[in-house]
Amino acid sequence: MNWEETGRISLWKPDRALLDTGLLIRYLRGTRAAIHLFKSLYSRDIALAISSVSAMEIYVGMRDDSEEVRETETFLSSFRILGVDRAVARKAASLIKRYPHLFGRGVARGAADALILATAWEANCTFYTLNTRHFASEKIPEVNIYAMDQNARVWI
Helix, strand or coil: CCCCCCCCCCCCEEEEEEECHHHHHHHHCCCHHHHHHHHHHHHCCCEEEEEHHHHHHHHHHCCCCHHHHHHHHHHHCCCEEECCCHHHHHHHHHHHHHCHHHHCCCCCCCHHHHHHHHHHHHCCEEEEECCHHHHCCCCCCCCCEEECCCCCCCCC
C-alpha cells in the first residue's frame, strides 16, 4: 500500500481506493454487502482512503452518544483521510462545469459529490460508490469509477 507522492500522472492506481460516504454509512450500520466489500478490498492489499468531505458527512450524521462517537472515530482512523486543497477544488469546479446535469449548475446541490470525486481524481484512486444516479449514468473519463447497485447482495 503505497501513498507516497507519485507526481501528476493521468493513470489511476488500481491499488488505491477512495470510498464514498454511502459505503461508510452502510458499513457502520452492519450491511453485509459493505462488510464483504471492505474485507475484499483489504484482502487485495488495496490502500483505502476517504475524502475529508465524507468524514464531515459522517460526523454530521452521528449521534452524540459517546460509544457511537468512539466506534466511529476508531473506524475512521483506519483510513487515510484526504483533504480538499486547491487542486481538488479546481477539479471539483471543472466536474461541476463539465457535468452540470450530474452535479447541478452551481455550488449547492452537488458540491459534496463533486469534491469527493475530485479527491479520487487528484489522488489517482479508483472511486467506489453506491451513488449510481450520478456515477453510473455517464462515463466520467477523468476517474475510474466502480459504481455498485446498493440493492445487490454482493458489491464486488
